[in-house]
Amino acid sequence: MPEHMTAAIDDGFDQNARDAVYRAMFTRRDVRSHFLPTAIDDDVLARLLLAAHHAPSVGFMQPWNFIVIRDIERRERVRDLFLAAREQELPAIEAEKQALYRKLKLEGICESALNICITCDRQRSKGSPLGRWHNPEMDLYSTVCAVQNFWLAARAEGVGVGWVSIIEAEALKRLLAIPDHVTPIAYLCVGRVSEFASKPDLETHGWGRRLPLPELIMSETFSGEGETQLKSTVARLNTVSAAPDTIRPADQGVAPAVPQREPPKEASALSLSSLNFDDASVNRASQAGSGTWPAMVLK
């Protein structure tokens, strides 16, 4: 076998670079509450769109478009659609959760600097639907990959993004003059933020908990047992990240640059009581500077 077939590649990602990619993922939040009135530079927005445009797409279809919405009156009408949709959705929520549902802040449409609707043109590869004959929904999935690239790039730029999914798609299409053959995939609120919360809002408010990852891993078939070693490794990653002697230096040595939602001690106690990933410690540690986390826990 020729040497280049077995040689490890030098792909330009050292430990710090890998950590940065993980940090963007672990500290990304669905932002609703902490938008600032600050404008976003076109330079920054252009980079986020370039990131989205480099998502994978089925058959290199690149089915996405990006509608930038700044007009406040239009955004108020979108918010009205959200408010109406929330009232419609409420009865579908189980009774004991309805009071909490009403309290949750689920959008930042008018407070954010701007909105972006990312759409999928279903006809862009008409004639050569490579990879879509059996699974025509693949173009929708490609567009979601563009959304996730946008979101992660935004996190790295210190820009918050919130995805508004409580909305009636046909009404949104009329409001934004989106033609029949185009599907709106994500309506995003985008803006500078005062903080990135240490945990997902829905976790903080008790709507749900991070599921234990080992229980989501299966071997060979659905519900197939096995992968014991892999599951142990996953569990160990979480345990290390929650160990008090690992997170204490960041707790004591670094003054938080932004307000913390939970007192550190409370968050530590929480993290020790479960194998779930301790997002609070991630956020604190990441403020200690580039490279201190997740190198610290993800060797």
Add this chain to the structure above:
Amino acid sequence: MPEHMTAAIDDGFDQNARDAVYRAMFTRRDVRSHFLPTAIDDDVLARLLLAAHHAPSVGFMQPWNFIVIRDIERRERVRDLFLAAREQELPAIEAEKQALYRKLKLEGICESALNICITCDRQRSKGSPLGRWHNPEMDLYSTVCAVQNFWLAARAEGVGVGWVSIIEAEALKRLLAIPDHVTPIAYLCVGRVSEFASKPDLETHGWGRRLPLPELIMSETFSGEGETQLKSTVARLNTVSAAPDTIRPADQGVAPAVPQREPPKEASALSLSSLNFDDASVNRASQAGSGTWPAMVLK
């Protein structure tokens, strides 16, 4: 307004960290051809799954499962499904592209170290479908976000990923014993690679071209004109990345660590003839070491 409402946050991403996030996105590839027989450490695979598990999900639903498939006989049966599906899809491809379609390598099911099927459990939030009453497909989209996290983390770890979308979903469900209420979202080939191609395979082989991003940006409504400044900024980003005096140092000063598919001069000429992003120069420059790109072009 209190100070913390207007202060810029110190979010732990310096220029090098931001560059790393962009580099993962711009050099990620849908890998089919360059898998090595090397095994993937459980430590690495655990980190990739942890990244996937930290994707956003509607109503904090976390609807995903991860089926790890290593058995080569099972993978051969999956490849048979692919081969049958490719024959079915071929007649849907326009006549002049069918010969090229037959030549394309579109999967690495058996050559990669392992396969992972990422699925979506449609019933996981039964009772409290926050964010899904109007758009029940949101859980599918959440699962795609997990796929994209996995893919980008893999790129940063030097692990290649290829998404096989030419497959009959019901047949795959039978083969992997996936129950009715669970949807397979992505069948992924995962493994160490000899190289990451400098461009998407479908671009290299002339199936398609990267679309000019400025033409995909709209203002306020679908097809709405405007955002002139933003479009100029996007175009300038591409132009700078393709300028010969910007990429020449990397061309001349750094021996490529991995074989290049296109001769550098050809790639440079190509990039100058269009506003499209020059992926080849990205790949070359990224090999010059962490932090030299995209800081170089994305100021």
